[in-house]
Amino acid sequence: DAKTTQPTSMDCAEGRAANLPCNHSTISGNEYVYWYRQIHSQGPQYIIHGLKNNETNEMASLIITEDRKSSTLILPHATLRDTAVYYCIVRRPWGGSQGNLIFGKGTKLSVKP
């Protein structure tokens, strides 16, 4: 079972920041938080991941709380192309099957003009 809880859906105005929350209260000390997204009729796409510190790349920023029990994915200037299902996944950094991705139902983000 997925170890994360996300809202089912969210709306965001085009050009505004989209803040997607994720709860992972049972996360272990060596588990990472990963974010993927899935645009309609496409396979999931990696966005970003982090362990403790906040992370930023060209797509998004990831803010992880100090106790690591929750995180927020931030899309700074959402566009219509960011409309997708966003998955927050807690993942062990190990090889073999222990580091597998376990997807929940994610958050359906709708960016509106």
Next chain:
Amino acid sequence: EAGVAQSPRYKIIEKRQSVAFWCNPISGHATLYWYQQILGQGPKLLIQFQNNGVVDDSQLPKDRFSAERLKGVDSTLKIQPAKLEDSAVYLCASSTLAGVGEQYFGPGTRLTVT
């Protein structure tokens, strides 16, 4: 860099028929995954290969599903016989190392069983 290729993109079959899906991972990626995604749900891992060996097939319904990766590159996933509940999108993904790093997904094959 070419992405993960899958074919066919769509397939419609009747129940009890057989079907096969093909996946070509990103060049050099040792790990290959097959996922099943039922409408409205997230992808569920069916099987994971490391080169041509199976790492995890604990969620593969082995009475009807089979998969192989004979030369450690391309892979096929087969369903025989298909059931109505097998209607789903079948996604292939690859990564450089199992359990670490990002997985790259193909576009998927949408299977409809009637």
